[in-house]
Amino acid sequence: MKLNQNYANLQESYLFLTIAKKVAAYTEAHPDNHIIRMGIGDVTQPLVPAVIEAMHKATDEMAHKETFHGYSPDQGYDFLREAIQGYYAKRGVALKLSEIFVGDGAKSDVGNIVDIFADDNTVLIPDPVYPVYVDTNVMSGRKVIYLDANEQNGFLGMPDENVKADIIYLCSPNNPTGAVYNRAQLKAWVDYALKNNAVILFDAAYESFITHDDLPHSIFEIEGAKKCAIEFCSFSKTAGFTGVRCGYTVICDELVSDGTKVNTLWARRQATKFNGVNYITQRAAEAVFTDEGQQQVKDVINYYRANAKVMVDAFKEMGVWFTGGENSPYIWHKVPDGMTSWEFFDYLLNEAEVVGTPGSGFGKNGEGFFRLTAFGTLEKTQEAMERLKKLLKK
Amino acid sequence: MKLNQNYANLQESYLFLTIAKKVAAYTEAHPDNHIIRMGIGDVTQPLVPAVIEAMHKATDEMAHKETFHGYSPDQGYDFLREAIQGYYAKRGVALKLSEIFVGDGAKSDVGNIVDIFADDNTVLIPDPVYPVYVDTNVMSGRKVIYLDANEQNGFLGMPDENVKADIIYLCSPNNPTGAVYNRAQLKAWVDYALKNNAVILFDAAYESFITHDDLPHSIFEIEGAKKCAIEFCSFSKTAGFTGVRCGYTVICDELVSDGTKVNTLWARRQATKFNGVNYITQRAAEAVFTDEGQQQVKDVINYYRANAKVMVDAFKEMGVWFTGGENSPYIWHKVPDGMTSWEFFDYLLNEAEVVGTPGSGFGKNGEGFFRLTAFGTLEKTQEAMERLKKLLKK
Structure with a gap:
């Protein structure tokens, strides 16, 4: 049989694999780390x-x-x-x-x-x-x-x-x-x-x-x-x-x-x-x-929205250009001048112990940008934003 | 946009739709019917x-x-x-x-x-x-x-x-x-x-x-x-x-x-x-x-197998050529000489109130054959076989 040759034209996707490897290496070198993960788009709150x-x-x-x-x-x-x-x-x-x-x-x-x-x-x-x-x-x-x-x-x-x-x-x-x-x-x-x-x-x-x-x-x-x-x-x-x-x-x-x-x-x-x-x-x-179900899922979404609001307020305070956050669980922000998305990933991991997703992983126009998600807990989101402010506030 | 033109080469599948229509028409004409359904390959026993x-x-x-x-x-x-x-x-x-x-x-x-x-x-x-x-x-x-x-x-x-x-x-x-x-x-x-x-x-x-x-x-x-x-x-x-x-x-x-x-x-x-x-x-x-799960699902399969055994025994007694039944929930049997699969479908529905699947619905070599399934209850399977014997026993 012959395989579908188009598969050979797919780009290998190492984005989340590379993130996982970098985080694992950091964790091994810093066993007492306090990493906050804001990289993955998966939810964390239980079913209603x-x-x-x-x-x-x-x-x-x-x-x-x-x-x-x-x-x-x-x-x-x-x-x-x-x-x-x-x-x-x-x-x-x-x-x-x-x-x-x-x-x-x-x-x-x-x-x-x-x-x-x-x-x-x-x-x-x-x-x-x-x-x-x-x-x-x-x-x-x-x-x-x-x-x-x-x-x-x-x-x-x-x-x-x-x-x-x-x-x-x-x-x-x-x-x-x-x-x-x-x-x-x-x-x-x-x-x-x-x-x-x-x-x-x-x-x-x-x-x-x-x-x-x-x-x-x-x-x-x-x-x-x-x-x-x-x-x-x-x-x-x-x-x-x-x-x-x-x-x-x-x-x-x-x-x-x-x-x-x-x-x-x-x-x-x-x-x-x-x-x-x-x-x-x-x-x-x-x-x-159902009315009950709608109210309950809205409460959960509002929980994530509150996280997003913490992020939006922090980025506004830092004066960093961004999209998202108000109508979305994602914040997409510019990385500091002169850094690539991956350089910022390393910088953020090493200096603030915060994990996000390099924008360049989503296409060439993502270079110079970074994605953070609101799917964590309020406490950790607040803590992560405090760390970012120390690092990025102009 | 252009659609995938290969879809135009698909044969319309009216098999189960036609069966449903014929059964509905019979039911309407005979409100006091006692139809036994042996046509669909879906299971009927609950989860273990x-x-x-x-x-x-x-x-x-x-x-x-x-x-x-x-x-x-x-x-x-x-x-x-x-x-x-x-x-x-x-x-x-x-x-x-x-x-x-x-x-x-x-x-x-x-x-x-x-x-x-x-x-x-x-x-x-x-x-x-x-x-x-x-x-x-x-x-x-x-x-x-x-x-x-x-x-x-x-x-x-x-x-x-x-x-x-x-x-x-x-x-x-x-x-x-x-x-x-x-x-x-x-x-x-x-x-x-x-x-x-x-x-x-x-x-x-x-x-x-x-x-x-x-x-x-x-x-x-x-x-x-x-x-x-x-x-x-x-x-x-x-x-x-x-x-x-x-x-x-x-x-x-x-x-x-x-x-x-x-x-x-x-x-x-x-x-x-x-x-x-x-x-x-x-x-x-x-x-x-798990050991418990394996035993329980085997019990359910044995229930269906017992139905299949009733069918196998009946077809052997009737002297009708068939495959399946011993290692499968399906019996695939020859229809009486001179009948098509669909003619036998009508005959069986009208004369015995038993519903099966015409073999011709599965391809040209299925013509002249008929599929019956063992996924019903034991009582109904036994009753259906008694009706078939009256109709087909040589």
Whole structure:
């Protein structure tokens, strides 16, 4: 047999491996260290009581013949899709149940969505970016062009009529930069996509961190988006499901290419290469949308937001340029003049015992920047910011 | 954007939809019916106590910060991979942990494995067969050739040196025929694959139904298989996890193509397009391998096996040709002379109120055959066989 040769074109990803090695070496040399980890985008707070209760109840159902559940419906149980439908309705977005696909997380769906598109599409991907967008397209041999996100445009790249793209990835609130598109900016992207017969793959995994009322949580809040966008969302950051695995993808009937509904292709893809999400997990996700569940997950998000606020205040006080923090669990800041992202990583580890993520690991435009996350504890976040202030305050 | 045009070459799958419609129409016309359903391959017995206990315990861990689990390791937790490793060791198959990939079910992995192979491989697929093998290759535009399985070869096709194939799908115990390859037959396939530089994709989802001690549960029990095979297995039928979603795929380091370890490509694929299995589910799967769990899941399988035995005895008594039943939850039998599979479906529904699956739905060689499953209750299985005997006994 012959292997997929496109895999040879993937860049080896040593980012988190290198971080782990450097931290291990430091720890060995300094056994009495007090390292604070702000590098990883994983949550740390436990699942909320409403979710735990739903899980225990569903587990008990699985223990009895009369209430046992076998294979899930391909697109997910109606009870969960109705809850998601209700969540969108609150923002004025009307969806049919058949337009909602329950999956095992945004990463799987964002990765697998490329299956339904031809290999000769041109793909536009922001730089810096979550590496999955690039890697999944390199794996299928697609032409990738980059959208420059940088200090000048606040890390929110905008469409350029001179650039022709068929598939456009947008992530808002952004990983890694925390920057968020406003309505006018998203409208410009929708207009570009409609004019150029392009599709926008909109990653909304961090939407629940948005605090400003005027910022869109869903691209479908923008007129015309149903005709040109696919939206990916997740319970990972909304409800701490990183270790539970559940997300959803929305493809409206209005998204049509050459007379074919894109929804139909994804439905066929999922029916063929996926077999539904765990029943207990779907009941847990349903519980997130109850009044009790919504209040509880908001409390957890507010905990992380308070951390982000501590970081935002510290960076403002230090006078260091940054994006994110207000509508996102990430702070993306400039490193001191003359340092690379990795030099700053070493500096911060050695001088302040704080671990973050070098921006250059997310693309060339990330060089000179650094990502810190708000997913730790309040006490450690405060302590880390005190250490940074001593180091960086001008 | 352009869609993947290969999807237009997929055959629409109306098999289970048509069955559902016919059953609904019959039910409406006969409100007082006593239909027995033996058509679907889903399990009906609840999860065993050891699994339920593990799930409750893991759920409680997720409720507390100190024991909460976020993202799973890409290939699964060591505790589960060690349990799987131990399960293989009992059959004399030594595996490294890095050769075991925990996934969300055999269907996902069997479907997604095509990602790592070039599109210009020739694929050999048995007929009749589980439709996923064909559809996933049609989706990527690969050339598919068919391996005839029929009454003459006991629905166990064997290699033909005149046929050149790069990727070979084998499913044993087979879905839909219940036929099982013996060691000599699998050895012939391994020899063919090694000689022709082909890879065998071995679907062992039904291995736990094997009762005869001399039949192989894993292709890795055959010498040389580590150099030419990938094995897919699942907890769906072993432990009733169809609604829980967990499986595992084994790719040994010895499987190399042009100097590249296939294991490395699959690891990269999974790290990019998958984000691990639910922690609670992995703990549940671990519990399947404890002494208590093994005994409990064996009891459930023995329940289904007893149903299969009732079916085997009935078909022997009726003198109707069949495969399966002894080492499989499926009975695959000939329909009466002069009838098509669909005609027999209608006949059985109308005359005996028993629902099965027409063999022609699994490929052209399935015409004239019919699949019945052992996943019902003992009482209904016995009743169904009494009705069949009245109808078919010569």
